[in-house]
Amino acid sequence: MPARTGAEYIKGLRERPRDIRIGGERITDVTTYPGFRNGMLSIAALYDMQNDPATLDEMTYVSPTTGDRVGMSFLMPQCVEDIERKGHAMSRWASYHGGMMGRTPDFLNVSFVAMAGAAGYYAQNRPEFGENIVRYYEMMREGDLCLTHTLVNPQRNRRPAQYITDTLAEDIALRVVKETDAGLIVRGSRVLATLGPISDELAVYPSRSHQTVGDASRYAVSFSIPCDAPGLKFICRESFDYGRSHFDHPLGSRFEEMDAVVFFDDVFVPWERVFLYGDADLCNQMTFRTGWIVHSFQQVMSRIVAKSAFLLGLATMMTQALGNDDQPHVQERLGELAMYLEVEKGLLRAAELNAAPDEWGVFSPASIPLTVGENMYARMFYPRIAEIIHLLGSSSLMALPAQSDFESELRPDLDRYLATDTMEAIERAKLFHLAWDASCSAFGSRQLHYERFFAGDAVRNAQILVNVYDRDPAIRMVREFLERDTSV
């Protein structure tokens, strides 16, 4: 099947009623639920770009098996140009939502490209698992499926020695409770399935940061199942799409991607959907050896660059509206935003240009620039970007009459009191609603929380970086310096 349209994606969701819980309600048809609908329509708009004659060539390529045009993010890269083509397609999607949707389908598409390329890794566990991952990737590509994923067991006790043991976590961590001729039965819970309610499939695989320890064979499992699999429940946080207009909530009313805890209540996983099972070491090393995370970080960095550009544009317009764009301290803050954008752009470009075949022969972006870019954004750049939007916005982030106020008898007063020297009141309100939704509203606060945690916590991520980073040349420099003085 060629790359899907938005209508086909929505039809697919409607045809597969699932068990979604939100605010005490049970939702089966997610396509009509107001808290999900607009986010779903934004994903649909991305799918439509794959079929728009203006963007078709950029967003799709010819499938090697069917000859249909399929989504560009599924391309198995064979050269630097392929990595760049994927990067352009991912940037185009990210520009559509200003980087506000983290888990658009390309995120997992590129991850499964790498996993399928590393089929030999899975085959070490069982030969058929290698075949399963390739078949699954091809099914994703030809069906243009939208995936969510859950990598981490819920927090109960994070003391490493007790992280996964039968005594403490047996009743919550996801594990295999039964094997049958047809497959596995799994029970437990996982966090967090972003985009879960409006995805076709749920992928489960190990996180690089939360390693499985001890005799953990029942917890060492990776698979993928449809979101309507019996026994699967998605427990959602409240929706940040409050049903208000695009004027009032410009981002929440469009880009709510939802985060959900997942309960697996004796869920059946057919053997052909199992990718790893019973080998904790293979699970723990999967991220590093298959390289899926490097491909997903190319998507992350494409989104981060789009988001940083979007927020620089927003901040600039805010200062122009308030007439302080030539003030030294304001220019310093805008300069800072430009620096973050350029650092992230430079790291992304370095990673793409230095792409090389990985141990499985798949062209892969350079890992270190992407890992550094993601880490810096999570721990430094994004929290500061949000802070700068707050600092530049000050009272204008609260002086926010709603669309209905502009439609009321209050309009002449609003026009008079809330215009600035450079902007009419209604345009100013529209702009600052956007700034508020990007940085202050529940939607905006969740953006900060997402950037901080979606790829794991900053402490472990820095530890992971330092352990893979080649520090020998730096140490050599110091040794050589110390050896220069031979008098002692």
Ligand SMILES: Cc1cc2nc3c(=O)[nH]c(=O)nc-3n(C[C@H](O)[C@H](O)[C@H](O)COP(=O)(O)OP(=O)(O)OC[C@H]3O[C@@H](n4cnc5c(N)ncnc54)[C@H](O)[C@@H]3O)c2cc1C
């Ligand atoms: C908005 C949002 C969306 C997300 N979407 C997804 C998704 O789609 N799919 C998915 O799989 N996951 C998702 N996640 C989950 C994310 O992967 C985890 O939040 C992240 O890995 C951190 O794990 P944790 O929440 O269990 O925190 P913990 O591991 O419990 O850490 C909590 C805090 O304690 C510190 N800490 C605790 N124990 C240790 C330790 N042993 N060593 C070092 N530091 C420690 C950490 O630094 C951290 O600050 C999402 C998270 C958020 C916030």
